[in-house]
Amino acid sequence: MRVPFRLIGGVLVATLLTQVTACGSIFYPDRRGQIDGKIDPAIAVLDAVGLLFYIIPGLIAFAVDFTTGAIYFEPGKTAQVDPEKLKDAVGVDGKIDNRKLQTILEHELGRSFPLDDPRLIQSKGSAQQLAMFGLQPAA
Template sequence: MRISPRVIGSALVATLLTQLVGCGTLFWPDRRGQIEGQIDPVIAVLDAVGLLFYVIPGVIAFGVDIATGAIYLPNGTHAQVDPAKLRPAVQPDGSVDRTRLQAILQQELGRHLPLDDPRLIEHRGSTEQLASYGLVPAA
């Protein structure tokens, strides 16, 4: 039985594409955005399997998981701050004073959050997006 070169090529491409994406990013997408923590050994081993078979995709898998933060174990805690307590950090023009915000978060959560970290992912929104979620924009 002869296997078509197209089938072999397709299987090879599919295998390489699955290795290009980090395991932690696929299995635990809710972990993305973490900037530090303890490395999850399960994710590290799964990424290392990619190194055994294909060196370049394995390195890329590690890179994706580390860059997205999905390789780190979650703390298991979630922190919420009342939006009313965050209002002093919002300036009249709508911009956020990062030092004041950092001080409020440290006082409320008891943790120092590095808001000046270059790996911090900042999402910008608009009043239309807030209205689509049924939220009233107020600063």
């Protein structure tokens, strides 16, 4: 009869410890030390799950994540590609070849972008936007 109680107690202690240490601090230890920023909804939801099951550990999870800054997205995470390299994706008629653009982005940034997705919204640029990047309209 003692073994089931120890098993249940062990599971309960493990669950409480994971909630007390907070989700964001466990999953993203590199985010600690931030003061503010955009809140990561995934971490906020995981902390809120702790509120559903255990009020006090859920509040502690939120408090730890806000105090350490682990609940915020990393600031300044941007990706940039040299505009000269992007010229290869533009055809003579001024239209962009999505396959060439996708290859350039994957090579330069190391990430895959679904440029063939039908939900992708493409907008036309203006001469002012090109001038902002130091480019001349060539079409």
